[in-house]
Amino acid sequence: MTASANTPLPSADPVGGEDRPWFKYYPEAVPSVIKTVEERSLSDMVRNAAKHHGDKTAFSNLGGKLTFNDVDRLATDFAAFLQTELGLVKGDRIVIQMPNLMQFPVAFYGALRAGLIVVNANPLYTVTELKEAVHDAQPRAIVVLSNFAFKVEELLEGSSLEHVVITDAADMLSQPKRAIINFAADKIKHMVRKYSIPNAVSFVTALKQGAAATWKDPELTPADVALLQYTGGTTGGTKAAILSHWNLLNNQEQFMGQIRDTLGEEKQPVIIAALPLYHVFALTVNAIGFYRFGAHNVLVTNPRDLKGFVKTIHKSKPDGLMLVSTLAAALMDNEDFAKDDHSGLRITVAGGMALRSSVGERWKKITGKDITEGYGLTEASPVVAVNPTHMPPRIGTIGIPLPSTDVRIVDEDHQDVELGAPGELAVLGPQVMSGYWNNPEESANVLFDGGWLLTGDIATMDEDGFLRIVDRKKEIIVVSGFNVFPGELEDAAMLNPKVSEAGATGVPDEHAGEVPKLYVVKRDDSLTADELRKFLKKRLAGYKRPHQIVFVAELPKTNVGKVLRRALKDLDAEAAAE
Template sequence: MTHMSHAPTKQAADRIWLASYPPTVPADLPPLAHRSLGHLFEESCLRYAERVAFSSMGREMTFRDLEEASRQVAVWLQGMGLSKGDRVAVMMPNILQNPVTVYGILRAGLVVVNVNPLYTPRELEHQLNDSGARAIFVLENFAHTVQQVVARTPVRHVIVTTMGDMLGLKGHIVNLVVRRIKKLVPAWSIPSALSFRQVLSAGARGTLTPVDMGLDDLAFLQYTGGTTGISKGAMLTHRNLLCNKDQMSYWLDSAFLRQKRPDVLNFLCALPLYHIFALTVNSLMGIATGSHNVLIANPRDLPALVKEIEKHRIHIFPGLNTLFNALMNNEQFRKLDHSSLILVFGGGMAVQRPVAERWYEMTGCAITEGYGLSETSPVATANRVDVTDFTGTIGLPVSSTEVTIRDEDGTILTHGEVGEICIRGPQVMAGYWNRPDETAKAMTADGYFRSGDMGYMDARGFIKIVDRKKDMILVSGFNVYPNEVEEVAAMHPGVLECAAIGVPDENSGEAVKLFVVKKDPALTETALKAHCAENLTNYKRPRHIEFRTELPKSPVGKILRRELRTK
């Protein structure tokens, strides 16, 4: 995407936020040290070969092991005839195979398409077709979903892995428990599927052909809901992610103004790696700094999560408001020694002041709130990490990033005035995959990305979000688009019309509420919820359903969601 030149505007020219920067953070990024994510990855694996890169369920993987296994994946992909720019989907939780596969795809010169493993067949089919993915790596627990749609997609290679595949001897026991005792693997049959083990051993017999990757080549298609309810792929380049990694590294460095930097940093990776927040802040930052990421496959299992936190003396903990809240209500967590914590980074959804204050009181480590989107790789702004006060804002634009607040006409507003938060910087995506119309709508003429969030900037450059422009609902850090929920509900023959809105929820920030006018008087809440469960992944499902005789409408007959919100 070309960024047009323009006369600097008052607010952009001032960059007033620079005066509020920590002393160690530069206003602008120096030139990038790496030409691609693969280049950074290979260099780190060489430099930190003996260190542990990732651990999962007690099994540790060194940077050397990670380099070797990811190379095997890359060699196999190239051997299957996939060439530069082809897309490969990854549908797994936080297990060792996830980073192995993702970095293998990148090293082969291909593009990663992250898929939420909990997607329903309908959601998965859209993403595979839209991205044009040629292959998919999936955990066996979710293979039955792939089985239902794979024939209707461009996918030609299905690689299935098991929970225990990289856990050594312990893996057999883990697989037995997952399959037989917990019964977490629904029956599936994909005749042409290969096992992850087969891919590694085939890859071990070949050599990797270097691919000439440039900074503007695509690295990820990161899917995000669309205002139209159709999920769109944000095109993230190697430059986007390397710049965001550098922006975060400078920010992180300022945390060591207050305390000594440990020899090796331990990151807690409780957020899913298919989410852009964990991908950049955990995986990329961890690789770049030679750090250890403790992978948590199921953060809902709080007792197991707390054991991992206790065992590993965590230094860096990126999380969501909901996770911080849940941990503080866990008796075991409250008893832990939290003195190792250096940086707790809150993103994905607003951090609530009571949660932040209670957390600081309990752990002695403040939650630093940041802000970003899939379209910004993700971090665009962050609060200072060298101070402990909770600002209630999303902080300052990071290095090389400009933020302006604009009204409906695109005019830049002055400080304190509420408008749309617009972002320009090297981490802003190259556009939406195959959607030039949507890309044009999302960008201003002078190259700023319109976030869809409403807020204002104060005189020191701190930004406060006040509302969302779109009708989007934010459930535990995931975007839910009302159109998609309504479309699914409307597929039920008993529904005449419906509207979805977000309502406050103490666990997830917001929850989906659906208002319905019945076509069939016999329609029940239970039946409609069951129908939604078949077609929508868990966080998108309506938690509340209210039946009405009619819905508020505009003169042209458009259902007015905002009226439902105020009633």
């Protein structure tokens, strides 16, 4: 899609119109169409947020805070640095690799304000995984937390990266607190591994240089690409969904419309952002949606530090919590959280993975509040459907489609199935990506008939439009909200010369929801599970590695030799687990 600064905004009308069941049954809960988004780009949104919310707190973390005016000013400074000092131009890619810190929104919005395309990188990526993303996206620059700079050093030579900006955890705090926390992280807690990148620039220096430079407006349009978000998509592998300013702005409006009604505007809401901003769910909901609404986002850098996380919740007295099912379960197991006063909590949203009904029921019992479950995928920016926030949730469903979103349940020929019958969930709306970056073949596999997106998930629809996911066509293993593709794990294992064949599947786990389990046919009888684990540690992020390795004589296969992953668990009775 091409556009100019004067191009009218595209329509956000759903194809199906108001005859769809969710519009007929719940016209007040889910209007058919969202209102037109005022801003033409996320850069415009940051400017307008500063104009409307000014000196209110936008983000807080590690005892510091940034106002909406601060974010607008610092993002402009960073944009000016990128343009004048690094010579980056509109359309160049820049990687951001860091957890939830106040530097993230500054770097993210600064990059977009310079007209760049952001490539989010999970800090848990191994060097191999990061190298694959860099090779695919061909970025010219990266902004990385010092804790992970050693990975950048390893892949720098021969890559497209020309510029490295390194930030320390407390860089957005004032002195002397900044120096104390950064020193403790490096010298006392030894959280920063040694690295050597001679021409790297510190984030603090970048902001100072940018403040002395002049930012030039790149004149962004709604159609310009804002984000390359890596995902395994339907088949796994390295693919980036192309998400435009239009996609992301519209999806937050689709999602936030009902949340604004639920929270009201009598006070500034405080929202706990515990999910990582490099994940598209938290990026769209927290960094874009709640930010545009004027909420105070409390950034949680390490939610696995449950004691510290619970203290943050207690101190913040939030109006809203953004969680995954497993994190909600962990909170309820914490005595301090369970006995705390949750009367001020007005909304809890579970995203990233399926909400277990037992978790939802227990949450209601402990907090007195419902958890709202929704559904989305990276290719849809990501939210597609949600249980309406001002109605009791229907447990076991993913709710109803968002405004300006149409869905179909289709068969293998893309024809609608009968109401109530299972089929693949297909989605159409302004949040749907234009395709995968530099991958027309995979794009054609998931997009059909003018923009309908095949999700790869098998679903059913109730008479009144509520959706249920009944199976995963993609066979994804979802570990604490993160997708693990069996093929990626299998391929990594088979790089070991002692492995003949490998098959991976997910098994239930109390803490992570699911964890990978690997079945292996040995090529060399000397291979041990520990040896294979050490081999995989160098090639896969921690959440992708198998929690169990089982050696078997052979793997179940189809008549064409494809591994039958669903039949792998049948091998347990005869397997020799190690």
